[in-house]
Amino acid sequence: MSRKVGVFALFLSLFLVIGTIAFAADSATDQTQQQPAKRSPLETGLIALGAAIAVGLTALGTGIAQSRIGAAGAGSIAERPESMGTVIILLAIPETLVILGFIVAVIILFTL
Numbered sequence: 001m002s003r004k005v006g007v008f009a010l011f012l013s014l015f016l017v018i019g020t021i022a023f024a025a026d027s028a029t030d031q032t033q034q035q036p037a038k039r040s041p042l043e044t045g046l047i048a049l050g051a052a053i054a055v056g057l058t059a060l061g062t063g064i065a066q067s068r069i070g071a072a073g074a075g076s077i078a079e080r081p082e083s084m085g086t087v088i089i090l091l092a093i094p095e096t097l098v099i100l101g102f103i104v105a106v107i108i109l110f111t112l
Contacts, residue, residue, distance in 0.1 A: 047112050051105035058101030065094040 039047075073087035 051108045054105045055101045058097045062094045
Protein backbone atom coordinates (compact mmCIF):
# COMPACT_ATOMS: atom_id res chain seq x y z
CA MET A 1 0.00 0.00 0.00
CA SER A 2 2.75 2.48 0.89
CA ARG A 3 4.54 1.73 -2.38
CA LYS A 4 1.42 2.78 -4.30
CA VAL A 5 1.24 6.00 -2.34
CA GLY A 6 4.92 6.70 -3.01
CA VAL A 7 4.53 6.11 -6.75
CA PHE A 8 1.42 8.30 -6.81
CA ALA A 9 3.26 11.10 -4.95
CA LEU A 10 6.18 10.84 -7.40
CA PHE A 11 3.94 11.11 -10.45
CA LEU A 12 1.97 13.94 -8.90
CA SER A 13 5.10 15.93 -8.11
CA LEU A 14 6.50 15.34 -11.60
CA PHE A 15 3.19 16.45 -13.11
CA LEU A 16 3.21 19.62 -11.02
CA VAL A 17 6.83 20.46 -11.87
CA ILE A 18 6.33 19.89 -15.61
CA GLY A 19 3.07 21.85 -15.56
CA THR A 20 4.67 24.75 -13.75
CA ILE A 21 7.52 24.91 -16.25
CA ALA A 22 5.08 24.78 -19.17
CA PHE A 23 2.90 27.57 -17.78
CA ALA A 24 5.94 29.69 -16.93
CA ALA A 25 7.27 29.39 -20.47
CA ASP A 26 3.84 30.19 -21.90
CA SER A 27 3.33 33.25 -19.71
CA ALA A 28 6.84 34.54 -20.47
CA THR A 29 6.03 34.68 -24.18
CA ASP A 30 2.63 36.34 -23.58
CA GLN A 31 3.91 39.20 -21.44
CA THR A 32 6.22 40.83 -23.95
CA GLN A 33 5.65 44.58 -24.25
CA GLN A 34 2.33 44.73 -22.37
CA GLN A 35 1.32 47.84 -20.47
CA PRO A 36 0.09 47.37 -16.89
CA ALA A 37 -3.67 47.72 -16.58
CA LYS A 38 -5.14 50.58 -14.55
CA ARG A 39 -6.98 49.47 -11.42
CA SER A 40 -10.07 51.00 -9.92
CA PRO A 41 -10.02 51.96 -6.24
CA LEU A 42 -12.37 49.05 -5.50
CA GLU A 43 -9.96 46.55 -7.07
CA THR A 44 -7.04 48.01 -5.12
CA GLY A 45 -9.01 47.81 -1.88
CA LEU A 46 -10.06 44.21 -2.50
CA ILE A 47 -6.46 43.22 -3.25
CA ALA A 48 -5.33 44.85 0.01
CA LEU A 49 -8.17 43.12 1.86
CA GLY A 50 -7.10 39.76 0.44
CA ALA A 51 -3.52 40.34 1.57
CA ALA A 52 -4.72 41.36 5.04
CA ILE A 53 -6.86 38.24 5.33
CA ALA A 54 -3.91 36.07 4.25
CA VAL A 55 -1.75 37.42 7.07
CA GLY A 56 -4.49 37.89 9.67
CA LEU A 57 -6.00 34.42 9.52
CA THR A 58 -2.63 32.71 9.57
CA ALA A 59 -1.60 34.81 12.58
CA LEU A 60 -4.85 33.92 14.35
CA GLY A 61 -4.36 30.22 13.67
CA THR A 62 -0.76 30.38 14.81
CA GLY A 63 -1.75 32.14 18.02
CA ILE A 64 -4.32 29.48 18.83
CA ALA A 65 -1.88 26.67 18.07
CA GLN A 66 0.95 28.22 20.06
CA SER A 67 -1.25 28.81 23.08
CA ARG A 68 -2.10 25.13 23.27
CA ILE A 69 1.42 23.98 22.50
CA GLY A 70 2.85 26.42 25.04
CA ALA A 71 0.54 25.24 27.80
CA ALA A 72 1.34 21.60 27.12
CA GLY A 73 5.03 22.44 26.76
CA ALA A 74 5.15 24.20 30.13
CA GLY A 75 3.69 21.10 31.79
CA SER A 76 6.13 18.87 29.92
CA ILE A 77 9.13 20.98 30.95
CA ALA A 78 7.92 20.98 34.57
CA GLU A 79 7.87 17.19 34.56
CA ARG A 80 10.95 16.59 32.38
CA PRO A 81 13.36 19.53 32.04
CA GLU A 82 15.33 17.73 29.30
CA SER A 83 12.36 18.11 26.92
CA MET A 84 12.92 21.87 26.61
CA GLY A 85 14.57 21.63 23.16
CA THR A 86 11.69 19.63 21.75
CA VAL A 87 9.15 22.09 23.15
CA ILE A 88 10.98 25.04 21.61
CA ILE A 89 11.01 23.33 18.23
CA LEU A 90 7.31 22.51 18.54
CA LEU A 91 6.59 26.15 19.36
CA ALA A 92 8.52 27.33 16.30
CA ILE A 93 6.71 25.08 13.81
CA PRO A 94 3.42 27.06 13.74
CA GLU A 95 5.38 30.24 12.99
CA THR A 96 5.93 28.92 9.48
CA LEU A 97 2.22 29.53 8.86
CA VAL A 98 2.64 33.25 9.45
CA ILE A 99 5.71 33.33 7.22
CA LEU A 100 3.79 31.57 4.45
CA GLY A 101 0.83 33.91 4.95
CA PHE A 102 3.17 36.89 4.64
CA ILE A 103 4.67 35.47 1.44
CA VAL A 104 1.17 34.96 0.00
CA ALA A 105 0.28 38.55 0.94
CA VAL A 106 3.40 39.87 -0.80
CA ILE A 107 2.58 37.83 -3.90
CA ILE A 108 -1.01 39.14 -3.86
CA LEU A 109 0.11 42.75 -3.49
CA PHE A 110 2.86 42.75 -6.09
CA THR A 111 1.47 40.50 -8.81
CA LEU A 112 -2.21 41.45 -8.93
